[in-house]
Amino acid sequence: MKLINALLVAGLLSATPALAQDDEVLKPVVDEAAKINESAAKSQEKINGITDQIDSKLQQFKTLMKEIEGLEVYNTQLRKQINSQNQEMDDLNAAIDEVSVVERQITPLMMRMIDGLAQFIELDMPFLPEERANRVADLRAMMDRADVAASEKFRRVMEAFQVEMDYGRTMESYSGLHSINGQERDVEFLRLGRTALIYQTRDASMQGVWNKQTRQWEELDSSYRTQITKGLRMAKKQLAPDLLMLPVAITD
Structure with a gap:
């Protein structure tokens, strides 16, 4: 038993120089492997960072695309509204032109109606002469006013005629x-x-x-x-x- 142990010790002692030589040979390899692992870890970190950036940019891109789609829908609706408003403006301009024509035609008619009313009062029985004359004078003054719409002028002329008609029934x-x-x-x-x-x-x-x-x-x-x-x-x-x-x- 002692012999074996001695042999083992001797074997170990005899193997020590060889192991030392192996360590010297393997150390650069191990160091290089460590460097490679460290570099690989750093590269992986960079890759992970780039991946995160790509994911972030992709999410931003998706969000931007949704906003663009929303803007396209909004712009389409806005174009429809603008087209509708343009049509309304065209219709309004046409209506204004028609009103202008009617106003040019109705103004002389109202003047003739007022003249006819004044003549009728002059030939009628002389009741309420001052009140009726003032009514005609007010109508003539109103016709010269630019701040009174043609529709209002016509309404008041017709109102004066209605008053005169009512006199015949009261x-x-x-x-x-x-x-x-x-x-x-x-x-x-x-x-x-x-x-x-x-x-x-x-x-x-x-x-x-x-x-x-x-x-x-x-x-x-x-x-x-x-x-x-x-x-x-x-x-x-x-x-x-x-x-x-x-x-x-x-x-x-």
Whole structure:
């Protein structure tokens, strides 16, 4: 047993110089391998970094492509809206041109209507002369105003005509001054549509009627006093509507 151990020790001792020589030979290889491994690790890190950058850029690219797709959809819709607005502008310009033509045509018509209204009032029974003359004057002044639209001008002209038409269907009383025998008297006027225009003094002592044929005022005798007073009260809503015996025939 001791012999074997001695041999083993001797063997090991005899092998030590050989192992030392092997280490010297292998050391450069090991060192080079270590360098290669280290370089490979660094290269892998670079590759991993590049891969991360590529993934990041790819994600940015995908995001950008989605934004581009969204912008393309938006631009397509925007082009449709612009085309629609352009069409609306064309239609509006065409409508403006039509309105301009209509306005040029309707303005002379309104002027003729106002002239006709003024002539009609002049030839009509002389009730509410100041009010009706002022209405015509206001219409003429309105026609010279640039800040009033043609549609509003036409509406007001038609409104004036409607007022005149309504006079023919209404019963009215109003106060005013009237010249009787060269003297101004305070009287009450009674208008029965356009059938009769009558006056009576406040004390009911004098009455008169407008003669449409002679276009003159004619005095009435006192027999009409009661009926005229009754008519005035009916016009003021103080009496219910009733029959009146008044000289309407002479206003034929």
